[in-house]
Amino acid sequence: MKRILPAILIVLPLVVVSVFAGASSPKKGPLSEETKACLECHRTISPGIFRDWEKGRHAWMTPAEGLKVGKVGRRISSETIPGHLKGTVVGCAECHTLNPDKHKDTFEHNGYKVHTVVTPADCAVCHSKETQQFGQNIMSRAYGNLKSNPLYSGLADLINGLKTYRDNGLVHLPADPTTNADSCYHCHGTLIEVKGKQTRETDMGTMDFPILTGWPNQGVGRVNPDGSLGSCAACHTRHSFSLEMARKPHTCSQCHKGPDVPAAKVYSVSKHGNIFSALGKEWNYKNVPWKVGKDFTAPTCAVCHVSQLVNDEGEVIVERTHRMNDRLSWRLFGLIYAHPHPKSADTSLIRNKSGQPLPTDLSGEPATAFLIDQKEQDKRRQTMGKVCLSCHSQNWVKGHFQRLDHTIKTTNQLTLTATQLMQVAWEKGSAKGPAQKDSPFNEPLEKKWVEQWLFYANSTRYASAMMGADYGVFANGRWYLNKNIEEMAERLKQPVR
C-alpha cells in the first residue's frame, strides 16, 4: 500500500495534465509529402501560421474520416472527395497547390506550383454546399454590387477621394485603388489580379513571386485570380479555421459595427449580448450539430443567421445556411428605404421605377420585380421564428416582430420626410442634385440626408430587430433621426447662395 500511493501521486498529475492540455497540444494526422515539404521551411519561417493551422481540425482529421461522420454532425458537405486528397490531412499543399492551372497567381516555388490566394473554389472541394450557398449570398458579390452600381460607387468615391484647395474653391480628386482597398473594399473585397512578377532575396535564396493588385485582402466579396468570388477567410479565419471563432460575434463585428450596419453595437446592449458576454465562456462553440440550451443559452450572430441548430432530441430546428438572408424577410439596410431582400445576390441588376440602380424609388416604392415577394418574406420570417421559439413563447415572438415591422414603417417614413426636404432643396436650388447633373451626395445638406437613412434609420432598425434599444435612442438612433430632419428643415429656410 505504501508503495502504491506514491506511484499514484506521480501518475495522477500526468493524467490530469494530459486530459486538460488536450485542447492545446494538437492531435496529429497523416501529412502529404507536399505539405511536409512546405513545413520543412515554413514551420520556422512562419511559426504563427504553422501553429495556428496545427490547432485546427484540418491538421489532424483526413477528409476520409470526416466523411464517416453521420449526416447531421458532418462538417464536409461534398458527397465525394477526390481520391488523392482523401487520405491525408488538409495541410498547406492541399489548398495552396490545388488546381494550379485555374489560379492565375500560381507560381513556381521550390518545384511546386503554388498559389497565394486560396478561394471559395478551393474550399468547395470538401465544402461544396456551403460554397454554393455562399455564391447566392449577397455578400459574395460585395465587390461588384458596390463597384458596378454608379450611385453607390459614386458615394464611395466621394468618401475615399481627395479634396484639394485651388482658386478659392475645393477640387475633388477621384479615389485611387489603394485608398479604396484601405476603405470600403477592405470589407467588400478587392479585385485581385496578377500584374507581373518580382524577384526577391529571401532567407532561402533568390525567388520569384507574382505581383498582385489589391493584396492583401480577405474581404467577403473579393474577386479572385481564379475568377471565383469571395473569401471564406473573411469569417473562417486562417489558418485554424476555428468554428468557435466563426460562431462568436466578434467575427461579424469586423464589418458590422459602424453606424451604417451597427449590429455589433446593438448586440452589445441587448439581453442576448449580455448573456453571451457574461456566461458565454461556459458554452460549447465546437459541437456539430449545435444544440440549443445545452451548448448555448442565448444566440450569437451565427445562431440566428447561419448555423444549423438541433433541439434536445437532436432534431433539426433550422438548417445551416451560408446564404445569410435565408431567415430574413426584410433588408433593414436602407438603400435608401428598408425593403424586401433582393432576389439575386447580384444587386447591380436592380433598377427602380425611375430607372435608378436602387431597390426602392425615392418615394419608397419598392422595385418589386427584383425583390422577394410576400410569400417568400413570410417563409423566411417563419424560419427565423423557429430559432426564437426555442427560448420564447409564440406571443413573445409575434409581439417582437410586430414591433419590428412597425419600426421599419416609421423609419421609412422618416427617410421619406428627409427625402422630400432634399427634393425641395434641389428644386429651390439650395443644393444641386441629379437634375442639375450633380452628385446627390456631395454637399453638406446632402450628407445630412445620407446620414438620415444610412446611419440613423439603419441604426434604429437594427436596434429594434436585435432588441438593443439603448443604441436606438440616444446612441445613434431616434434622437438623431428627428434632430436631423429639423436641422435639414432649418437649413432650407436659409437664403439660397
Place this chain on the structure above:
Amino acid sequence: MKRILPAILIVLPLVVVSVFAGASSPKKGPLSEETKACLECHRTISPGIFRDWEKGRHAWMTPAEGLKVGKVGRRISSETIPGHLKGTVVGCAECHTLNPDKHKDTFEHNGYKVHTVVTPADCAVCHSKETQQFGQNIMSRAYGNLKSNPLYSGLADLINGLKTYRDNGLVHLPADPTTNADSCYHCHGTLIEVKGKQTRETDMGTMDFPILTGWPNQGVGRVNPDGSLGSCAACHTRHSFSLEMARKPHTCSQCHKGPDVPAAKVYSVSKHGNIFSALGKEWNYKNVPWKVGKDFTAPTCAVCHVSQLVNDEGEVIVERTHRMNDRLSWRLFGLIYAHPHPKSADTSLIRNKSGQPLPTDLSGEPATAFLIDQKEQDKRRQTMGKVCLSCHSQNWVKGHFQRLDHTIKTTNQLTLTATQLMQVAWEKGSAKGPAQKDSPFNEPLEKKWVEQWLFYANSTRYASAMMGADYGVFANGRWYLNKNIEEMAERLKQPVR
C-alpha cells in the same frame, strides 16, 4: 500492483471529468407535480428555457434548504416561506401559477391557472427584502417617472414621434405606443395590460392566450398586470437567474451605455474596467457572501452599487441594497443639473421653485424639499467610501471625491451657461420656448441645449465618478461641452428669421 494501476487509469479520468463537468451537468432537486406537468411539454417545445433554468440554483435547491444557510450567506431574505413551496425546487409552476387571482393575465392552460408575466410580487415570496428595497429604487418607477412627467414625456414624444412634410413644412405626429415600447420604454418598462383573448393553433392543439399590451418587455420599471412595478428579470435574466450575470457589468450596460448615462463606456476605459476585462475571468462571481480581494480584485457595477461585501474575516463591509442609490450622494444624471438624490422613488411628485416638474430650477437651484439633505448625502458617500477603502487609502478616496465634487460644480456651470444662452434665444425670438407655449426641446438650437446637459455634462460627470477620463475628454465629454456652447453662441448672433 500491475492490476491496480490500470484500474486507476480507468477510474481517474472519470473522477477528473466528473469534478470539472460539475459546473455544466446540473444538480437535481425535487420537482412539484405542477412543474413536472409543465416540463412534460416545455422541455421539448422550449429547450432554451428548460436548459437555462436547469443550470440555475432554482432548479436544484429547495427554499427549505435555502433557509438553512447562515444569515450572511443566505440568498433568501424572507424569514418564512409558505409551506407548500418549501419542499420543492423553484420550477415553472412555482412562479407562473403563484397567486393566480392577483394576476390579470392568468389564463387556463392545460388545467392550470398560468400567468405569463412573473412580477416582483411573485419573487417577493422568497426575496422579500430585495423586493421591498427595489420598490424604493427610483428604477422601479421608471415608467411613471417618464410617462407622468409632462416635460420628460414631451421630450420622449419628440424623439419617438414622426415628422411628415406637408405644405412646405414639417408636421409632428405624436409617438405611438408601439414605437414608445421599442424606444425609451424598452428600458423604462412598458404598461402591460390584458386586452382580450386570442385562440391559437399550437403543436399541442387549439389553445387560448391573453392578449397583452406592451409585450414583450422586461424593462426595470414595467407596470405589471398584477399592479406591481418593475421586472427583476431586467437584471436577473430569465431563467437561470445567474448571480454571476447580475454581478457582471454587461447586465447594467443593457441600459447604461448611451451618451445620456454612459456608465459602461466609462467603465471600459477605467482602471477598474481594465482589471475586470483582463483578469476577471479568474474571479468568483457566485459566492455569497462576496469577499473583497479573495473573490475579486476590482469592482464591477454591482460591487460599488448593490452587493453585500465582506472582508477577509467575513465581516460585512457594506450591506446588500436594491435601492441603487443608497451609496450615492449625488444624482449625476442632470435634469438638467446634477442634484442630490430625490427622496422618493416617485420623481413625478417633484416640483421646483418655478413649479416645473424638475429637481432643479433652470438656474440650478435644487428643489430642496424633494431631495435628500446634506446629512443623508454625507451618509451615502461614507457608505460608498467603505467600498473604496478596501483597496485605496483615505487620501486617495478623499482626493477622488473632491475631484468629483468639483466636476459636478463645473459641469453644472457649463449647463447654466448654455441655459442662459437658451433663455436669451427665447427672449430674442431665435427660438420659441415655454413663454411662447412651445416645447423647449423641438428646435435645433434647443436640441443643442439638451445635448449640453443630457449628453456632455452627464458624460463628463460619469467619466469623473468612475475614473474613465479618456471618455470624458474627446470621446463625449469636455471637448463637446465647450464646443457646443461656442456653437450655441455663434448661432445666437445670426439674424432672427
Place this chain on the structure above:
Amino acid sequence: MKRILPAILIVLPLVVVSVFAGASSPKKGPLSEETKACLECHRTISPGIFRDWEKGRHAWMTPAEGLKVGKVGRRISSETIPGHLKGTVVGCAECHTLNPDKHKDTFEHNGYKVHTVVTPADCAVCHSKETQQFGQNIMSRAYGNLKSNPLYSGLADLINGLKTYRDNGLVHLPADPTTNADSCYHCHGTLIEVKGKQTRETDMGTMDFPILTGWPNQGVGRVNPDGSLGSCAACHTRHSFSLEMARKPHTCSQCHKGPDVPAAKVYSVSKHGNIFSALGKEWNYKNVPWKVGKDFTAPTCAVCHVSQLVNDEGEVIVERTHRMNDRLSWRLFGLIYAHPHPKSADTSLIRNKSGQPLPTDLSGEPATAFLIDQKEQDKRRQTMGKVCLSCHSQNWVKGHFQRLDHTIKTTNQLTLTATQLMQVAWEKGSAKGPAQKDSPFNEPLEKKWVEQWLFYANSTRYASAMMGADYGVFANGRWYLNKNIEEMAERLKQPVR
C-alpha cells in the same frame, strides 16, 4: 485491492483540486520584517490591496531567485540587486520605504519612513533596463510635453476651462488644476507635490499624512515627488503587477480609445482583435520568453509594440522595448500632420520652420532637425516587419505598409486642405487666428479644423495601420474627413459678421 481504491478516490480529488487551484491559491515566499509589520494592519484594512499583491509574482519570488533565471526568460533586467533586498520577496516595505530621503512625500508611519508614491526610480532597482527605456519613451514626458507646449496647453485650457455668460457674451475662465487632473492629465499624469501635512483620525489612532497635489493619479507621465517622471502602474496595475494584464489590450485602451487615438476601437474591428476576442482565452499571457504561435496566435498591443518575442526554437524575433516607438517609423498622431517620430522624448523642445512648437509646419513640412531620419524610419519599420512576418508573407507585409504609407499621404493632404480653408478664414476675418493674437482653437470653425486632424485624420490612419477598416470609413474616418471639409468650405461662403 478493495481498501486501496477508496483511498485513491479520496486522494484523487485533492490532488486534482490542488493542481488546478494553483492559479488562485498563492505561493509563499520569505517576507522582510518591515513588510510583515505593514501587513499586520493592512491585511485587514486593505484586503483588496493585500490579496491583489498576494496573487502576483512579487509576493512569492525573491529577487535572488529571479536573477537565477536564464537571460531570455528573466524578468529582472538589473545585473545586480542590493544585498538587503535580495533575499525577501517584494512586499509593501520593499517599494514604499525605498530611499526615503529622495521621496519628498516620505512620512513617519508607525516607526517607518513610508512614501505614498512609488515611482519608476523605485522600480528601477530590479527593472533598470525597462526604466531606462521608458525614460526615452515619449509617454514618460506626457506631462511636460503638454504643459510646456503653449499651443497644446492652450488647446487643453479651452477644453477644460469654464465658459460663463456675461454682458451678452461668453467669458472664458482658465482651467483649474483640479479639472485638468480630472481630464487630460488623468492619462498624461499630474504634478505631484507635497503641500504640507494633515493629521487624521484613523482606525489605528491619530496619524499624520502628507498633503499631495494632483493625487490620486497614475498617469503615464506623472511628475513624482522624487523628481522622477512617469508611473509604471499606468500599465502594470498595482498591486499584482500582472504580466497578463499588461499584455492584454484593455490596459492600453484606458488611454487609447478616444477619437484622437482610437487604437482600441480599431483593434476591436480588426482581424487581430477578432482572433484575440474569440480565442484569446486559451492563450498564455504569462510566459517569458513569449513564443509566437505557441503562446498566442494573433497580436495584442504588447506583441507589436513592446514585448520580446521568440520563435519556436526560442530564438529572439524582436527585443523587448519600453520605448514604445522603437518599431514605429511614423507618428500617426497628427500634430497637425503625421510625421516621423521625434528624436527626443521631450517634444516641448521642437520648433518648426515658423518657430511654432509643432513637429510640422502648417504647410505640412516636417521639423526635420527634431525628427528621426529616413534611415531610422526604415530600421524601425524593419523591426516591426519582423513581428508581422511571423504570420504573414513578405508580399502581404509589403502590401500592407504601402497602403499605410499612402493613407498617411492622403490624410495629410486632407489636413492640408482643411488648413488652407482655415487660413483663408483667418485672412478674410471669418475667424480670428494667430495673426490677430487670438487662439487658433477657440471658434466653432477652428474646432472643425481641429477635428479634421485630431479626430478624423488620426482615426483614418489608425484604421489603416491596424487593419480595422470598419472604423475608418463611417465610424469616425473618411466619411467625416470629407464631410468636414465641405462643411468648412460652406461656412466660409457665409458673410463675415
